Amino acid sequence: MTSELESAAAAPLAPILRWATIVLDGQLNPAIYHPSWLTAHELLRAGEMDRVRIEQADADFTRFEAIWFTLEASRKEFELSSTAATTTVHQLRDLTLGIFKLLSHTPISAVTMRQIAQCPLDVGGWESLANSFSSLDAWSGLLGDRPRLGGLSVCRDLPDLGGSPRTLEVTLEPSALFDGGAYIIVSERIYVGEAPGQGANEAMDALSSGWLEAMRRASEIVDGLQRHPAMGRGR
Incomplete structure (x- = not known):
């Protein structure tokens, strides 16, 4: 097929x-x-x-x-x-x-x-592509039997923080430390202004005001992934 x-x-x-x-x-x-x-x-x-x-x-x-x-x-x-x-x-x-x-x-x-x-697609093309190829079965014809997921990254925009745009990205990769384990990266990026003389101050303000929320969110995501039935738990 x-x-x-x-x-x-x-x-x-x-x-x-x-x-x-x-x-x-x-x-x-x-x-x-x-x-x-x-x-x-x-x-x-x-x-x-x-x-x-x-x-x-x-x-x-x-x-x-x-x-x-x-x-x-x-x-x-x-x-x-x-x-x-x-x-x-x-x-x-x-x-x-x-x-x-x-x-x-x-x-x-x-x-x-x-x-x-950079590939142009029809409207809705990216969603269709992502949904199609998140299934490993879609790759079997090119990669042969039993392909495995080498990594997965998902992201979303967060509400601005004090006028500064924010994005959240979660990346899952195979663990290099635990055989069969997962390597989880939760990244929150705040895009601060780059005007001369204000970049550092604005960045520090963003860090101070966004740190606790970012750490809470990251902990919830990691805990949620660990509890997810698809993850299982190492013994």
Whole structure:
């Protein structure tokens, strides 16, 4: 029997926005990833160097945009992203390999390869998609027998707090500590103003006024999940 996912894959696709990123976690020296360094090592052509837009390049953080990629580096993370002018995402791989071939001494603890897409849907399309693919049966045609849920995230908007928008997100993942257990993340985000001179004060006000309610809500959600029949309880 053809799964819903296979049927969808066979149907004509609406235009989408898609890009890719490579993220490296480690101990990095942001200053070295300067466009001039890439040019000196023939990783960036001279003609491309002329069109680079540097936002910051110092010992703590580097970020610049070239024609076909964006590079961002902090002391803990390196990220290379494609742009609308990227010919193929393989360029990101090749540039990353070229950079770290020269910087082979750099301690790297993790590599993340990511594709990101924005897909237009008909009215109600997202709800239909989410409802369809929350069932693991919908994936069996592509993933084979016995697919399992690797994670689940749900979110909602909360009433504003003192005029600041709030969102709530709950993420469930398999536990890395308890075999067969669940890893639960309850996040409440308050979007405070970013006007010069007021960001910190407004953020602290939001923290003070919203902390107890956020902790109560999080405790209720965690307790409710633990009591839910679908969760079971470890013995």
